[in-house]
Amino acid sequence: MVKEVVVRFGDRLQPSPARFKRLMRGRTVISVERRAKLLRLRLSGGWNLFVHLKMTGRLLLKRSGSIPTKHTHLVFRLSGRRELHWEDVRKFGYMKALPDAQAETWLAGQDFGPEPLRTGFTWRSFAMCLRNHPKAQIKPLLLRQDCIAGIGNIYATEALWSARIHPLRRVERLSDKDLRRLHRAVTSVLRRAVKAGGTSADDYLDIFGEEGGFVPQLKVYGREGRKCRRCRGLLRKMRIGGRGTVICPTCQKKG
DNA sequence: CGTTAGCCCTGCTGGC
DNA sequence: TGCCAGCAGGGCTAAC
Numbered sequence: 001m002v003k004e005v006v007v008r009f010g011d012r013l014q015p016s017p018a019r020f021k022r023l024m025r026g027r028t029v030i031s032v033e034r035r036a037k038l039l040r041l042r043l044s045g046g047w048n049l050f051v052h053l054k055m056t057g058r059l060l061l062k063r064s065g066s067i068p069t070k071h072t073h074l075v076f077r078l079s080g081r082r083e084l085h086w087e088d089v090r091k092f093g094y095m096k097a098l099p100d101a102q103a104e105t106w107l108a109g110q111d112f113g114p115e116p117l118r119t120g121f122t123w124r125s126f127a128m129c130l131r132n133h134p135k136a137q138i139k140p141l142l143l144r145q146d147c148i149a150g151i152g153n154i155y156a157t158e159a160l161w162s163a164r165i166h167p168l169r170r171v172e173r174l175s176d177k178d179l180r181r182l183h184r185a186v187t188s189v190l191r192r193a194v195k196a197g198g199t200s201a202d203d204y205l206d207i208f209g210e211e212g213g214f215v216p217q218l219k220v221y222g223r224e225g226r227k228c229r230r231c232r233g234l235l236r237k238m239r240i241g242g243r244g245t246v247i248c249p250t251c252q253k254k255g
Numbered sequence: 256c257g258t259t260a261g262c263c264c265t266g267c268t269g270g271c
Numbered sequence: 272t273g274c275c276a277g278c279a280g281g282g283c284t285a286a287c
Contacts, residue, residue: 037281037282052281052282053281054280054281054282055279055280055281056264056265056266056279056280071265088264089264089265089266090263090264090265090266090279091263091264091265092263092264092281092282093281133257135257135258136257136258137258140258140259143281143282145281145282152280152281153279153280153281154280155280199280201279201280202279202280203279203280204280221280241258241259241260242259242260242261243279243280243281244278244279244280257287258286258287259285259286259287260284260285260286260287261283261284261285261286262282262283262284262285263281263282263283263284265279266278266279267277267278267279268276268277268278268279269275269276269277269278270274270275270276270277271273271274271275271276
């Protein structure tokens with residue numbers, strides 16, 4: 001139960017800090033869900049708290065009286081001598097509180113594509129989504145949340161290496177066989193990363209402050225200049241749509 | 256309609 | 272405790 005909210009940086013908060021604090025007080029968290037990279041906490045009394053952590057955001061469960069860091073945006077003081085701290089160095093993330101009806105409308109307006117880890121996400125439905133954009137380059141397309149939801153730069157990079165597909169290949173130049181391999185690669189890398197507790201290549205920590213264990217399983221991300229684990233070729237870093245991308249030029253031919 | 260560059264912000268790294 | 276450009280896991284907006 002939320003006893004009190006202490007706001008230290010309120011500029012990424014909706015509604016305004018005063019209303020937000022009043023609104024949260026006394027509520028309990030009924031469930032935690034995820035849609036794409038957006039967290040949804042269902043709260044008592046028909047309210048919802050949406051949280052986007054973006055790149056450097058963290059939610060940390062701590063004991064009461066824990067000292068906020070330089071980058072702690074706000075603290076939920078909870079019952080049971082606990083606190084939930086929201087930290088975000090780069091201040092890209094946001095929190096948004098909405099009542100049920102508005103929550104659904106707003107979520108629908110986000111226009112998220114299918115969830116790759118949900119049952120029913122077959123390679124055919126994956127192919128359908130991608131083939132809507134025949135001219136698009138595959139990597140920027142994988143990152144578009146309105147095409148497939150929830151894939152970020154690390155996992156797009158990893159999946160393309162795993163499927164032996166060059167990130168700049170256009171969808172129209174990918175065969176069904178390619179898409180089947182890519183579907184397998186995407187679902188596999190996401191499942192393994194979740195199982196390992198996420199990827200703490202930089203800032204990510206889980207709610208207990210623990211790092212994720214997926215970094216040792218990364219095949220290309222952050223390994224530029226080192227050898228490809230499949231062919232021993234030299235991994236190379238390139239820049240696509242402003243995002244760093246590591247490929248194995250031998251395994252991933254533009255073709 | 257689609258794609259792309261710029262931008263939000265702070266901190267760290269590597270080259271000089 | 273050297274300085275500074277460039278880069279970092281995201282995604283919105285404006286411009287073309």
